[in-house]
Amino acid sequence: xxxxxxxxxxxxxxxxxxxxxxxxxxxxxxxxxxxxxxxxxxxxxxxxxxxxxxxxxxxxxxxxxxxxxxxxxxxxxxxxxxxxxxxxxxxxxxxxxxxxxxxxxxxxxxxxxxxxxxxxxxxxxxxxxxxxxxxxxxxxxxxxxxxxxxxxxxxxxxxxxxxxxxxxxxxxx
Ligand SMILES: Cc1cc2nc3c(=O)[nH]c(=O)nc-3n(C[C@H](O)[C@H](O)[C@H](O)COP(=O)(O)O)c2cc1C
Numbered sequence: 351x352x353x354x355x356x357x358x359x360x361x362x363x364x365x366x367x368x369x370x371x372x373x374x375x376x377x378x379x380x381x382x383x384x385x386x387x388x389x390x391x392x393x394x395x396x397x398x399x400x401x402x403x404x405x406x407x408x409x410x411x412x413x414x415x416x417x418x419x420x421x422x423x424x425x426x427x428x429x430x431x432x433x434x435x436x437x438x439x440x441x442x443x444x445x446x447x448x449x450x451x452x453x454x455x456x457x458x459x460x461x462x463x464x465x466x467x468x469x470x471x472x473x474x475x476x477x478x479x480x481x482x483x484x485x486x487x488x489x490x491x492x493x494x495x496x497x498x499x500x501x502x503x504x505x506x507x508x509x510x511x512x513x514x515x516x517x518x519x520x521x522x523x
Contacts, residue, residue: 356464358514363468364427366504370402371431375465379433379503382461386453395447396454397495399434406488407432410475410500413485417478425475429502433458434476436495448498455499468506475500 371379383398401407410432414425426432435454437447455471462469476497479485486492 351464353460356460360459360463360469361510361512361514362470363429363502363504363506363510364470365507366428366430366468366502367507368428368430369505371467371503375467376400376402376431378465379431379458379461382457383433383435383454386450386457388450388453389443389446392446392450395438395440396451396498397436397438397491398454399436399489399491401432401434401489402430404430409485409488410479413482414475414478417481418474426472426500426502427470429470429504431503432475433501433503434479434489434491434497435499435501436476436491437498438494439496451498455501458501458503462501462503466505467503469501469503472500472502 380398380400388395401410407426407430411424411426415423418425433455435451437451440447459469459471476499479491479497479500483492486497491497
């Protein structure tokens with residue numbers, strides 16, 4: 351799949367089948383995250399934690415479902431891989447680590463699409479994880495980092511054929 355197709359056909363998936371990614375696919379997603387840009391080359395402002403243990407994925411899902419009742423019953427939608435991007439807060443420029451993490455998240459989602467996988471960018475889930483110290487310790491995220499984005503990845507239960515209309519404001523001069 352060429353880059354333009356991988357980018358324009360990516361969409362958020364909220365229903366996954368029970369099938370884990372292969373080691374090769376997982377490795378490619380990690381390398382896609384690693385290839386993202388980072389402000390001033392400060393790559394140490396973001397940490398990527400790849401969660402594929404079914405018990406830990408369920409624990410993250412349960413924690414988020416409990417704290418965020420307006421969300422669906424399963425806020426991670428049964429995805430077998432949760433890629434947690436945690437940031438080191440920067441008081442002088444608070445948005446910078448989040449921008450870095452977003453670039454990584456987008457790279458992961460585009461590469462996932464190119465590999466025939468589906469994904470969704472989650473923000474409510476990491477907001478809950480931030481305050482669950484026991485869970486953070488299990489994931490080794492207690493060392494000055496806090497979860498900012500979770501990219502859920504897996505195989506879609508249903509293929510999506512929908513074309514995207516123009517959704518953003520564009521001006522050209
Ligand atoms: C910053 C950000 C936060 C998001 N948070 C969530 C979330 O918590 N839960 C969710 O299901 N989707 C979340 N999404 C996915 C959006 O709902 C989705 O991208 C949007 O509906 C457009 O659909 P598309 O991704 O299929 O193009 C988030 C997306 C972004 C960029």
